[in-house]
Amino acid sequence: MTVLSARALLEVRGLRTWFPVRRGVLQRVASHIRAVDGVDLTLHAGETLALVGESGCGKTTVGRSILRLNEPSAGSIWFEGTDLTLLSDAEFKAYRRKIQVVMQDPGAALDPRMTVRDIIAEGMESFGIGGSATERTDLVAQMMRKVSLDPETMWRYPHEFSGGQRQRISIARALAVDPALLICDEATSALDVSIQAQILNLLAELQRAQNLTYLFITHDLGVVRYFATRVAVMYLGRIVETGTTERIFTAPQHPYTQALLASVPSLDPDKRSDTKPIVLGDIPSPEHPPSGCHYHPRCQQRRDVCDRIDPPVVPLADGICRCVLAVPESGRSPTPELQP
Numbered sequence: 026m027t028v029l030s031a032r033a034l035l036e037v038r039g040l041r042t043w044f045p046v047r048r049g050v051l052q053r054v055a056s057h058i059r060a061v062d063g064v065d066l067t068l069h070a071g072e073t074l075a076l077v078g079e080s081g082c083g084k085t086t087v088g089r090s091i092l093r094l095n096e097p098s099a100g101s102i103w104f105e106g107t108d109l110t111l112l113s114d115a116e117f118k119a120y121r122r123k124i125q126v127v128m129q130d131p132g133a134a135l136d137p138r139m140t141v142r143d144i145i146a147e148g149m150e151s152f153g154i155g156g157s158a159t160e161r162t163d164l165v166a167q168m169m170r171k172v173s174l175d176p177e178t179m180w181r182y183p184h185e186f187s188g189g190q191r192q193r194i195s196i197a198r199a200l201a202v203d204p205a206l207l208i209c210d211e212a213t214s215a216l217d218v219s220i221q222a223q224i225l226n227l228l229a230e231l232q233r234a235q236n237l238t239y240l241f242i243t244h245d246l247g248v249v250r251y252f253a254t255r256v257a258v259m260y261l262g263r264i265v266e267t268g269t270t271e272r273i274f275t276a277p278q279h280p281y282t283q284a285l286l287a288s289v290p291s292l293d294p295d296k297r298s299d300t301k302p303i304v305l306g307d308i309p310s311p312e313h314p315p316s317g318c319h320y321h322p323r324c325q326q327r328r329d330v331c332d333r334i335d336p337p338v339v340p341l342a343d344g345i346c347r348c349v350l351a352v353p354e355s356g357r358s359p360t361p362e363l364q365p
Contacts, residue, residue: 033103034238035091035206037066040100042083042090046312059311060086062262063100066240068206073232073239075253075270077246077285081308083262084242088208091240092126093117104206122152125199129211131191135183141194142179145169148202168197172227189220193227200231210242225252246289250274255344258282261319262311267344278339278346280326318348326350 041064043057060083068074076084089095091102093109102109109120125148128134135144145168146161148154155161166176172193183191192212199207209228213221225248231237241253249256249270256273258266258281266279277283284304305323309315315322321331330349339351 032069033067034070034105035066035068035240036101036103037064037087037091038101038103040064040066040087040090040102041098042086042095043098056312059262059314060095061090061097062311062314064259064262064264066257066264068238068240070205070238071232071236072254073241073252075241075243075249075256076259077243077249077256078259079285079304079308080244081311082259083311084244084259085210087259088126088210088240088242091208092121092124122148122202123204124206124208125202125204126208126210127192127195127199127212130215131188131195132183134195135191135198137183140180140182141165141169141186144183144194145179145198145201148198152202154202164201165197168201171200171231172197187220188216189223192216192220192224196224196227196231200235204237206238206240208240208242211244212241213248214243214245221248228252246285257344258285261308261314263319263347264345265320265347268341269343272343278341278351279320279348280324280350281320284325 040061041059042061043059045054046056046058047053048055062083064083064087066074066076066087076087078084086095090097091109097110100110104120104124107120109117112120139147142162142165145165149161149164155164162179165179169176169179174190174193174197178186183194186194213224216224228239229252232239241249243249253270256268256270257264258273258279260281266273266277266282273282274286277286281304288304305325309319309322315332317330317332317334318324318327318336321327324331328349334349336347336349339346339348339353341351341353
């Protein structure tokens with residue numbers, strides 16, 4: 026029986042999304058790409074959870090699985106007390122309104138043949154928002170004002186706007202159907218730094234005004250520290266550490282989290298050191314993940330047990346850490362082999 030956290034808007038439990046690899050003349054399934062391999066996440070209303078990790082770790086697939094753009098292979102996705110994985114396509118349509126997405130490249134996400142008015146109104150028409158075309162046009166104007174765009178430009182096409190303005194259009198389109206959860210998949214990574222700051226400030230203002238909840242998928246740790254409430258660090262299909270943003274940045278426990286943070290450039294000479302942890306080599310293939318701890322081939326702090334045992338999920342005061350070196354709240358080592 027799944028026990029849900031109190032007041033959780035979204036809870037992902039044991040999420041697995043594997044993609045079959047077919048080989049041979051008969052195209053039989055020979056193996057699987059384990060893009061998401063047992064992920065647990067919890068989001069409460071009004072917070073921002075940043076999902077971070079290297080490219081190829083499975084972050085985007087988590088977001089697409091929640092949206093059911095990729096059907097999960099196993100696990101559950103509880104939203105407002107309902108397991109979305111058990112719903113038919115028709116039943117899930119009502120939840121598509123409540124969970125919206127802002128993609129990385131607004132140029133590719135917006136139909137170049139549609140005016141901005143039609144792009145923003147498309148979701149309204151699909152969900153029956155607004156009684157007439159005139160009413161929907163008025164609602165489009167309101168949404169454009171919310172994202173600091175001139176409503177008089179709604180009859181233009183996406184190519185007539187800058188990259189930052191196109192991302193504002195994407196945000197307006199997502200918010201036009203009044204969602205509760207917004208999945209932002211690298212929503213600022215394609216923008217200049219100054220424009221990134223403007224979009225992040227806009228998202229923060231909208232969150233305060235509408236009590237929005239964000240799942241913010243990104244590889245940019247600078248953005249994470251500025252914008253996120255909590256952080257989930259993902260490696261090769263698994264969550265290896267979660268915690269508050271402050272604790273993750275000041276006292277990370279997992280070696281991978283430590284290495285990611287150490288890789289962030291710093292202008293402070295006191296924070297630059299050749300002895301900082303680094304991520305060795307390249308990320309392994311999710312088709313053939315390493316035995317034991319998936320991170321052990323690249324870890325500078327690995328122990329003899331790391332290639333033999335699946336690391337324990339150690340509870341922390343503000344989250345979890347999936348590592349034999351993690352120190353739980355009790356202060357005792359979770360793995361007998363490591364005790365002095």
